Amino acid sequence: MLKRTYSHILGYTGNMLIGFSIVLMIPVIFCFLYPDEWKNSWYFVESSVITFIIGFALRYPNKTDKNNVLTVKEGAIVVLLVWTLNILFSALPFMFSHTLNFTQAVFEATSGWTTTGLTVVDVTKISKLLLIWRSLMQYFGGAGFAIIVTSSIIGPAGFGFYHAEGRTDNLLPNVKKSAKMIMLIYGTYAILGMFFYVLAGMKFFDAFNHSLTALATGGFSTRVNSIGEFNSKTIEFITIILMVLGTTGFGVHFTLWKGDFKTFIKNPEPWLLFSLILFFTPFVTNNLSSIFPNFSEAFRHSLFQDISALTGTGFSTVSFNNWPGFSMMALIILMIIGGGMDSTSGGLKLYRVFVLLKLIVIEVTSFFLPKNVVKSYVVWKGQMKRIIDSSTIKEILLIFALYFITYITGVMILLGHGYSVMDSLFEFASALSTVGLSVGITTPNAPISVLWTETVGMFLGRLEFMVVLYALAKMFRDIDILIMERKETKRIKSD
Structure with a gap:
């Protein structure tokens, strides 16, 4: 039973990493807008390939059942594994480019995925692709990468992930539809934010990054002095709107989208x-x-x-x-x-x-x-x-x-x-x-x-602590059960 459970867990983790390998390639698309950045694209290609290989290695021997519904505790283990691995793989471009050492790169990636915004990089000296990557980490981290990929790949199993991610409002009857609704709301606000930032005088590059990170309540900026560097009341007002939208729960947003005032x-x-x-x-x-x-x-x-x-x-x-x-x-x-x-x-x-x-x-x-x-x-x-x-x-x-x-x-x-x-x-x-x-x-x-x-x-x-506690408690309990089973098996054989 435990073997089957952890086979599912590793399989789902592999699915997530395969999906994440695609996310790692998104910054490369921007090389068409900024041709000078092609030389920096290899850092993301290499990171993506490594992530895909490890994801495939976890996925291939551990087949997943689309009709299997994970419990919240099992979902917590996957969320803990996926967030940890995502952070480690997200740190690779910073290390491959020799921008940051291991500790700094993990810190920056953690700050990105957790939508914190504390930073150890000099934004005036790193490539545009790395700046974009920082913003994308916050955008996907805010939306809950785990629930997005889960809903699109593993169907009903996503229930455990959705709630382990800290989401408690099911906007629609199933997790897949709820996740799609979250991305529709999130995507619409992000596009509108970019549009109004450009109208306010921001360049597209700055508008793209700040719209993503403001909505994600992340705070990564392309400027040393953050929003203050623009010295614009209009930009500050737009940012305030995006921050308030970002901090409002998706369930509350959905009532507005339905017109249920x-x-x-x-x-x-x-x-x-x-x-x-x-x-x-x-x-x-x-x-x-x-x-x-x-x-x-x-x-x-x-x-x-x-x-x-x-x-x-x-x-x-x-x-x-x-x-x-x-x-x-x-x-x-x-x-x-x-x-x-x-x-x-x-x-x-x-x-x-x-x-x-x-x-x-x-x-x-x-x-x-x-x-x-x-x-x-x-x-x-x-x-x-x-x-x-x-x-x-x-x-x-x-x-x-x-x-x-x-x-x-x-x-x-x-x-x-x-x-x-x-x-x-x-x-x-x-x-x-x-x-x-x-x-x-x-x-x-x-x-x-x-x-x-x-x-x-x-x-x-x-x-939020509980996910980590649920995951660790279940893993330690399962290890204890496994040890007891092996002892019992040895005892029976010796008899």
């Missing part, structure tokens, strides 16, 4: 998103008034950075070197809260925060009610009304606990390297919540242990 306004996440922005922006604006020439500039940069932090995008328009402590703490809080469930954002997620806030209100108000009165606890999520039971609350509290345990551990490691408390709190919140804003800790010259600490933080933050 009644259901849309019942969803708490958009309300909480705008409430937090409305609450924090005035305070941060006032706090920044001393470092900007006028109120208008303080408000402009406060609004952009607040939205960038909360949505988990990581674009910036200014440096944080001279920011007051209050404003820095505000950004840290917003990064930790994070964006919407079933979106491209990281963090604790608005839905979970809302559920706990509502629980507090209900518990306080129930104190004044008769003991025999039972209040139902209902929250809208996407198209559905969900009853919040004890198991849901336990899961949320578990994720919160794992998040803060990891956060404190990461901050302590950074502190151990001599960074200040504020910088350590800020940088690791950015990594763990897959944001990408930086105070300067993340650089090519950062200690290897710092880069690996942030790499692990980004990975755990993107997969």
Whole structure:
């Protein structure tokens, strides 16, 4: 039974890698637009061939059954394997081109696939193909590469992947249709973003990359000073729209696409998103008034950075070197809260925060009610009304606990390297919540242990802990079962 299960798992992993080998070839297409880049295309061709060979080696001896439905725990193992292998193979072009060493390349690839945006490359010195590759990693990482390839290759088995990926809203009756709908929504927004960026004065290359990474709430930029280098209020406004679209859950988007505005306004996440922005922006604006020439500039940069932090995008328009402590703490809080469930954002997620806030209100108000009165606890999520039971609350509290345990551990490691408390709190919140804003800790010259600490933080933050725990728990349990079976077999033979 275990042999068959893991044969399916390896087969599905092979399928994913075969699909990923095609994705690795996408940057080569841009050589027709930028002929000088043909010399850099071989880095992607070589990476694609290696990925295909390994994918085929896993797929060929392990036939998959299209009618087999993976459990969430089995799906978690595949997601863990695929994300790990995708990151490693995505790092190859950086290493083959001698742009980055192994640690740096894995860091950059992890930052890309987890839609974080922290970077160790000098964007002024690397090839256009590598810049495009960074943006594509964030785009596919945001959409959930695993669910896209799964839905197109292995049919019903995709159920386990879809939910292991952190998606809980089935937009349509089956996973394949849901994934196609996600890509339709995602693709439409990306094209519109490119169009409006070009209208605002961006060159096509910049518009293409920034539209993908803004929508993915990723934050990789083709410019050293991010969005701030364009110094354009119009471009900043377009970016804000894309960031908000990216941080909105796909289930919420689908209600709008269906024209179901009644259901849309019942969803708490958009309300909480705008409430937090409305609450924090005035305070941060006032706090920044001393470092900007006028109120208008303080408000402009406060609004952009607040939205960038909360949505988990990581674009910036200014440096944080001279920011007051209050404003820095505000950004840290917003990064930790994070964006919407079933979106491209990281963090604790608005839905979970809302559920706990509502629980507090209900518990306080129930104190004044008769003991025999039972209040139902209902929250809208996407198209559905969900009853919040004890198991849901336990899961949320578990994720919160794992998040803060990891956060404190990461901050302590950074502190151990001599960074200040504020910088350590800020940088690791950015990594763990897959944001990408930086105070300067993340650089090519950062200690290897710092880069690996942030790499692990980004990975755990993107997969939201439970996927990793499910996968590891199942694998260790299966290993234990296998050992026991072998011992039993040996005992029987000896008898």
